[in-house]
Amino acid sequence: MRATTAATTEHLIRYGGEFTDLVIERADGSWLTAEDGRRILDFTSGQMCATLGHGHPAILDAMQEAAGRVVHLFSGFLSRDVIELARELMAVLPAPLARAIFLSTGGEANEAALRLAKLHTGGHEVLAFSGSWHGLTAGAGSSTYSAGRRGYGPGLPGTMALPAPTPYRCPIRHCRDRCDLACLDVGLALADAQSVGAPAAVIAEPILSVAGVVPLPDGYLARLKAACEDRGMLLILDEAQTGLGRVGTMFAFEHDGVVPDVLTLSKTLGGGLPLSATVTTDAIEADVAEKGFLHYTSHLSDPLPAAVGRAVLRTVLAEDLAARAAELGARLRAGLDELARRHEAIGEVRGRGLLLGVDIVADRDSRTPDAVHGTAVTARCLELGLNVNIVKFPGLGSVLRIAPPLTIAPEEIDLGLEILDRAFADVRG
Numbered sequence: 229m230r231a232t233t234a235a236t237t238e239h240l241i242r243y244g245g246e247f248t249d250l251v252i253e254r255a256d257g258s259w260l261t262a263e264d265g266r267r268i269l270d271f272t273s274g275q276m277c278a279t280l281g282h283g284h285p286a287i288l289d290a291m292q293e294a295a296g297r298v299v300h301l302f303s304g305f306l307s308r309d310v311i312e313l314a315r316e317l318m319a320v321l322p323a324p325l326a327r328a329i330f331l332s333t334g335g336e337a338n339e340a341a342l343r344l345a346k347l348h349t350g351g352h353e354v355l356a357f358s359g360s361w362h363g364l365t366a367g368a369g370s371s372t373y374s375a376g377r378r379g380y381g382p383g384l385p386g387t388m389a390l391p392a393p394t395p396y397r398c399p400i401r402h403c404r405d406r407c408d409l410a411c412l413d414v415g416l417a418l419a420d421a422q423s424v425g426a427p428a429a430v431i432a433e434p435i436l437s438v439a440g441v442v443p444l445p446d447g448y449l450a451r452l453k454a455a456c457e458d459r460g461m462l463l464i465l466d467e468a469q470t471g472l473g474r475v476g477t478m479f480a481f482e483h484d485g486v487v488p489d490v491l492t493l494s495k496t497l498g499g500g501l502p503l504s505a506t507v508t509t510d511a512i513e514a515d516v517a518e519k520g521f522l523h524y525t526s527h528l529s530d531p532l533p534a535a536v537g538r539a540v541l542r543t544v545l546a547e548d549l550a551a552r553a554a555e556l557g558a559r560l561r562a563g564l565d566e567l568a569r570r571h572e573a574i575g576e577v578r579g580r581g582l583l584l585g586v587d588i589v590a591d592r593d594s595r596t597p598d599a600v601h602g603t604a605v606t607a608r609c610l611e612l613g614l615n616v617n618i619v620k621f622p623g624l625g626s627v628l629r630i631a632p633p634l635t636i637a638p639e640e641i642d643l644g645l646e647i648l649d650r651a652f653a654d655v656r657g
């Protein structure tokens with residue numbers, strides 16, 4: 229991957245390493261077009277958000293229509309789109325989830341969730357997975373353990389890590405491939421030992437994404453919820469990437485049969501526009517309202533993103549995109565499994581629906597992550613016209629993260645697989 233020329237980026241802060249040499253001019257469906265005419269198949273749905281694809285007419289119409297009416301308001305005012313989005317969301321969420329607040333980003337939604345949990349419980353201790361990513365705002369960032377901690381001063385007191393249950397590389401070196409939940413018991417015992425008696429919440433992704441696309445092992449979430457109840461903690465599930473159909477069900481937690489006390493939605497809710505939600509129960513909302521819950525941002529309850537959120541939700545339901553994600557996910561999974569048979573560098577393929585991970589290893593026995601190989605494969609993919617993302621953190625693996633739009637055509641999935649196949653062959657050669 230060539231670095232972008234200094235001439236085009238001299239006034240930009242580098243927020244995540246070097247930029248690529250691409251300047252994207254437009255995006256339609258599953259495709260990006262650069263200024264120099266290069267076409268790139270987008271297997272990451274932008275920053276994992278554009279599950280309807282780029283430029284979906286439902287989103288464009290909603291933006292245009294809302295822009296002609298009202299874009300932004302004083303936070304004390306409500307618009308019909310905010311009221312209706314809350315109602316429509318509750319119609320697809322199980323009881324007792326009943327009330328939402330609408331914000332802009334995933335980090336903000338998790339800040340609100342953590343503040344709700346602290347005010348409700350009176351505690352401040354928060355557990356999160358060692359491979360988590362919940363955003364980089366101060367509260368969410370204190371519970372983000374996969375990256376971004378060093379060099380920015382202390383995290384919040386009371387934040388503690390639970391071992392991320394990653395069966396391919398057991399965090400406590402106890403089992404291999406089949407998690408018996410011992411890592412949860414060990415993690416809770418450590419947290420109990422450190423507790424000063426002020427528990428507030430556990431925040432968790434039902435499929436850890438940045439940790440390498442790791443679905444929680446069967447039975448894990450139910451045991452975690454019981455552990456929360458025992459300790460008087462709220463269970464916050466962060467469905468930034470997994471919510472609204474991507475993993476083959478409307479929400480990932482349906483797979484586990486566990487309803488959280490607080491749910492956060494973000495990336496997929498706005499389909500590419502900044503919209504997030506924190507959802508909780510009537511009882512928790514009533515309690516914190518009584519205690520004077522305060523949470524403001526400039527773009528809280530903004531009408532235009534709410535109109536877009538309604539369009540996203542309507543489209544996911546009308547086109548049954550959760551079922552489509554399950555169906556196309558099976559096709560993608562079969563193709564990736566076939567690649568794993570041919571390319572030794574692929575240690576494991578995992579995930580659900582259209583959120584899949586390809587773990588790149590130096591050798592299949594040791595399962596040592598091979599970030600150099602993985603990075604070379606993604607760079608070659610980009611040269612060949614495919615955007616796949618790599619997540620690589622020490623101890624967690626080096627994993628290609630594949631999450632195309634749920635509207636992608638089957639032939640586009642096949643094309644992406646062909647490009648991946650060629651990239652693996654070229655890098656090995």
Ligand SMILES: Cc1ncc(COP(=O)(O)O)c(C=O)c1O
Nearest residue numbers: 333334335361362363433466468
């Ligand atoms: C699971 C999860 N939660 C929260 C966030 C943070 O969202 P944002 O970057 O919109 O603040 C991310 C972003 O990658 C995420 O993957």
